[in-house]
Amino acid sequence: MTQLLAELEQQPQSFRDLIDFYTHQDGLRRLDSVPGGMHPLLAGMGASYHAAWVAALHLHTLGLKALALEATDLLNYSSPVLGADDLLIYISQSGSSGEVAPVIQQVGSAALLAVTNDPGSPLAQKAGYVLPLLSGVETLVASKTYLNSIAVLWLLCRRLGGIPPSNEASMLQQVLERCTALVQGRASSARWLETLSGAGHLFFVGHGPHAATARQAAMLVSEWAKMPALSISAGGLRHGFIESTGPGAGIVLFASPGRSQASALRLAEELRAAGSRVMLVSNGAAFEPGEVPPGIGIDEFLSPLLDIIPVQLFVDEMAARLGVAPGFRHIQKVVTKL
Numbered sequence: 001m002t003q004l005l006a007e008l009e010q011q012p013q014s015f016r017d018l019i020d021f022y023t024h025q026d027g028l029r030r031l032d033s034v035p036g037g038m039h040p041l042l043a044g045m046g047a048s049y050h051a052a053w054v055a056a057l058h059l060h061t062l063g064l065k066a067l068a069l070e071a072t073d074l075l076n077y078s079s080p081v082l083g084a085d086d087l088l089i090y091i092s093q094s095g096s097s098g099e100v101a102p103v104i105q106q107v108g109s110a111a112l113l114a115v116t117n118d119p120g121s122p123l124a125q126k127a128g129y130v131l132p133l134l135s136g137v138e139t140l141v142a143s144k145t146y147l148n149s150i151a152v153l154w155l156l157c158r159r160l161g162g163i164p165p166s167n168e169a170s171m172l173q174q175v176l177e178r179c180t181a182l183v184q185g186r187a188s189s190a191r192w193l194e195t196l197s198g199a200g201h202l203f204f205v206g207h208g209p210h211a212a213t214a215r216q217a218a219m220l221v222s223e224w225a226k227m228p229a230l231s232i233s234a235g236g237l238r239h240g241f242i243e244s245t246g247p248g249a250g251i252v253l254f255a256s257p258g259r260s261q262a263s264a265l266r267l268a269e270e271l272r273a274a275g276s277r278v279m280l281v282s283n284g285a286a287f288e289p290g291e292v293p294p295g296i297g298i299d300e301f302l303s304p305l306l307d308i309i310p311v312q313l314f315v316d317e318m319a320a321r322l323g324v325a326p327g328f329r330h331i332q333k334v335v336t337k338l
Helices: 003-008 011-022 025-033 047-061 071-081 100-104 122-126 144-160 168-184 186-196 209-224 234-238 261-273 303-322
Strands: 039-044 067-070 086-092 111-116 129-132 201-206 229-233 249-254 277-282 285-287
Touching (some): 025 144, 047 067, 047 144, 047 209, 071 086, 086 100, 086 144, 111 122, 111 144, 144 168, 144 303, 168 186, 186 249, 201 209, 209 229, 229 234, 249 303, 261 277
Parallel strands (some): 039 067, 039 086, 086 111, 111 129, 249 277
């Protein structure tokens, strides 16, 4: 078993721990303590930013104005927009990456909520509100922390949107069961390898929250398998990037059920007709253009949690096939350089 696979197999238990916490007294109290009626501004880097991106779009569908920014952009350009009516939701696995200290110095009168795996970190110590990720030790790419970030932000969005928590435990339990099946069903990597291993370049594509999944996927391929990969929104692909697709291109389209699934399915058909190698992903299940999407009823803003799992398994297998040594070449687990 590879080092990465060992951490990936811990994801169901980590997710189970999160469900247990946030569906009982202390976790419910923490969620309920977050003030409503404020403007959410979500910030993070890497996987944390991708989770923030998903959450901001979730908030939009609930009628709330929200903004997701990379923490470096908040630091260098956007801190003047923070005011007394803003809630800065800072997502950071470590709570101590290079952007944290300078950003929290600029918070001013805005309320600060930390979503972090380390309740003793500088970010958590500064924050007025803390939502722990409960992911345990993670030493490689963001896996357990990414899944748990998606889930805790989903819960937070529902609170801020005024949705009663009556059925959240059962909804999360359904996701846990699917997560467990995906992690254990490692044979799915064979389909990914068959479709993508001969491609000259890789595209990861999606609409809305699935564009965030696409960027997380491209980052994982680059980070672990050391292969360049492009992420682009489905709309962005149509408006220019599509000119570089065709024979030799491997394209993964994230198309879980939701507002944009029909558009993603049409795009997949067009890309395959033009000669690209195309695979669709819905709630973690791979399928071909023209096939009926799997009928798995998961909230659209939880589907990124499932869709990334086969990518994790794929990059682990691809790195092994390419003989890529496990680990990082240019960064560390916690990036401290600005």
